[in-house]
Amino acid sequence: MNRLLISRLSVGLAICILLTSPVAVALSPSGQDEPDQPEALDRLNGRWKLDWNQSDSLGPAMKALEVPWLVRQMAGVIAIQIAIEVAPDDCETCSPSLRIRSKNPIKNTSRVVTLDGVARPFTDVMGNDSMDLFSWHPQFGMQMVRERVLNSGKSAKILERRTVTDDLSTMISTMTVWVEGEERASVRRILSKVDH
Numbered sequence: 001m002n003r004l005l006i007s008r009l010s011v012g013l014a015i016c017i018l019l020t021s022p023v024a025v026a027l028s029p030s031g032q033d034e035p036d037q038p039e040a041l042d043r044l045n046g047r048w049k050l051d052w053n054q055s056d057s058l059g060p061a062m063k064a065l066e067v068p069w070l071v072r073q074m075a076g077v078i079a080i081q082i083a084i085e086v087a088p089d090d091c092e093t094c095s096p097s098l099r100i101r102s103k104n105p106i107k108n109t110s111r112v113v114t115l116d117g118v119a120r121p122f123t124d125v126m127g128n129d130s131m132d133l134f135s136w137h138p139q140f141g142m143q144m145v146r147e148r149v150l151n152s153g154k155s156a157k158i159l160e161r162r163t164v165t166d167d168l169s170t171m172i173s174t175m176t177v178w179v180e181g182e183e184r185a186s187v188r189r190i191l192s193k194v195d196h
Contacts, residue, residue, distance in 0.1 A: 048191040055189040064184035
């Protein structure tokens with residue numbers, strides 16, 4: 001019984017790390033002029049649920065990041081919801097920020113990220129240290145870059161970009177993982193908005 005509980009906790013924590021820690025959100029480009037940043041960000045407010053059936057397997061990314069085999073095999077069974085709240089724009093010269101909350105059966109988390117392109121230290125729920133950089137890019141909208149050292153001592157880099165469909169009902173995430181400068185995995189995930 002204890003082994004089953006520990007396995008489920010490990011799976012939940014690994015999935016949380018891959019799905020919610022490196023959260024960055026972008027808007028799909030339109031044929032019109034790019035919306036200004038605060039207006040575009042406001043479109044992201046709400047709760048998003050990961051659609052495991054339409055998403056690629058996380059297996060290749062988890063393997064590249066040295067997540068244990070048993071945890072990789074159990075991925076895809078835990079319901080994940082992400083809530084995004086754009087912080088009010090109280091300062092004309094300040095960079096915008098987002099509050100990102102993750103809800104799942106194992107552990108709920110909350111994080112505020114600033115979209116200023118400055119790398120900051122971060123420790124995930126499993127104790128992994130990284131440097132995370134969130135920024136706004138005219139072509140990609142928002143993106144996140146995470147750099148960390150794996151248990152083997154190898155350096156890893158994760159780039160995550162997300163786009164929201166024109167009808168605002170679906171978020172498409174692309175996460176690319178490099179280890180020692182070599183691309184090891186690219187994973188596409190689909191999240192559906194659960195409050196319209």
